[in-house]
Amino acid sequence: MSGEYPEFRLGSVLATSFTATLTERQGDSVERIPTPQRLADWLTVSGLAVDSCAPAQLERARELRESIHAAATATANGDPVPASARQVINDCSMQGRAAAILTEDGRRKWRLNSVEDALSVIAGDAIDILAGERDGRLALCASPTCRAAFFDTSQSRTRRWCEMNTCGNRQKKARFIANQRKNRNSERGQVKGSSSR
Numbered sequence: 634m635s636g637e638y639p640e641f642r643l644g645s646v647l648a649t650s651f652t653a654t655l656t657e658r659q660g661d662s663v664e665r666i667p668t669p670q671r672l673a674d675w676l677t678v679s680g681l682a683v684d685s686c687a688p689a690q691l692e693r694a695r696e697l698r699e700s701i702h703a704a705a706t707a708t709a710n711g712d713p714v715p716a717s718a719r720q721v722i723n724d725c726s727m728q729g730r731a732a733a734i735l736t737e738d739g740r741r742k743w744r745l746n747s748v749e750d751a752l753s754v755i756a757g758d759a760i761d762i763l764a765g766e767r768d769g770r771l772a773l774c775a776s777p778t779c780r781a782a783f784f785d786t787s788q789s790r791t792r793r794w795c796e797m798n799t800c801g802n803r804q805k806k807a808r809f810i811a812n813q814r815k816n817r818n819s820e821r822g823q824v825k826g827s828s829s830r
């Protein structure tokens with residue numbers, strides 16, 4: 634949508650798609666909704682389009698995002714959800730006046746009048762997965778610089794990365810390079826004086 638800002642990382646689960654608007658939380662973090670307009674863009678591509686977004690609403694959205702991340706991390710670790718995070722999620726859920734609408738062609742559409750309405754839908758989605766209302770398991774990405782919370786709906790519940798084509802591939806590549814280096818070193822040990830570089 635806009636070349637000057639980081640692209641979105643969209644997943645199939647609304648709440649963790651939302652927490653993925655801040656990535657590499659344990660490394661050089663990337664803010665993917667740096668401006669109110671980018672939050673509005675994210676809401677649009679997530680089926681929650683609103684007319685406008687003010688700076689204070691972006692602040693509130695980020696507060697909800699970090700609360701969902703904290704709650705999901707605690708749940709994935711088997712710890713109780715921090716009271717402050719629960720409070721923000723519940724407040725956002727209650728403050729919105731979103732309505733689900735069934736369209737003529739049999740799809741669900743949200744009727745929203747404000748960012749607060751959109752946040753209430755996201756908070757509601759977070760409550761569903763935190764409370765175990767949906768089939769799946771909350772887990773944390775195995776990448777040490779990422780540690781994003783994701784919702785694992787795989788049959789075996791053994792998914793390790795938030796996304797295969799980012800964290801998963803990076804890990805694979807790192808392993809491949811490490812193996813190559815190891816092979817090269819052992820080759821060097823066998824054929825003295827030869828260099829592969």
Ligand SMILES: [Zn+2]
Binds near residue numbers: 794800
């Ligand atoms: Zn990850």
